[in-house]
Amino acid sequence: MNEFFELRIYKVFPGKMKQWIELMENIIIPFQVSKGMVIHGSFKENSFDRFFLRDNERQMEKLNNRNLYIWIRRFESLEHKEDLYKKVYESEKWIKDIGPKVNKLIDRNTIVVHNITSTSLSIMK
Numbered sequence: 001m002n003e004f005f006e007l008r009i010y011k012v013f014p015g016k017m018k019q020w021i022e023l024m025e026n027i028i029i030p031f032q033v034s035k036g037m038v039i040h041g042s043f044k045e046n047s048f049d050r051f052f053l054r055d056n057e058r059q060m061e062k063l064n065n066r067n068l069y070i071w072i073r074r075f076e077s078l079e080h081k082e083d084l085y086k087k088v089y090e091s092e093k094w095i096k097d098i099g100p101k102v103n104k105l106i107d108r109n110t111i112v113v114h115n116i117t118s119t120s121l122s123i124m125k
Helices: 017-034 078-089 092-105
Strands: 004-012 038-044 047-054 057-064 068-075 106-116
Touching: 004 017, 017 038, 017 068, 017 078, 017 092, 068 078, 078 092, 092 106
Parallel strands: none
Antiparallel strands: 004 068, 004 106, 038 068, 047 057
């Protein structure tokens, strides 16, 4: 696997989104960048549109307030990802300081990670 992205989706505990974004923007992202991570973006979900057929007619359902946070990181290879994961998640700072804060703000059992590769027309490379 060559260059690819991780699209990560986290469920933030109710009422904790502001604290989560502050932790991400002030602590987690700068720390990970200092270890070599390339962060392409971070997002808070406003709503979720789900499409389906009902009586042979296309319908859309809009869901709000799902407390989802999404971010995108880029890696040069699977080996690069594994190396950066060790540098970040096995570091003393992560284990003793950052990790315990994360546990109070997001439901780590609901984390979804999509490993994705850009297509030829994508502006994200």
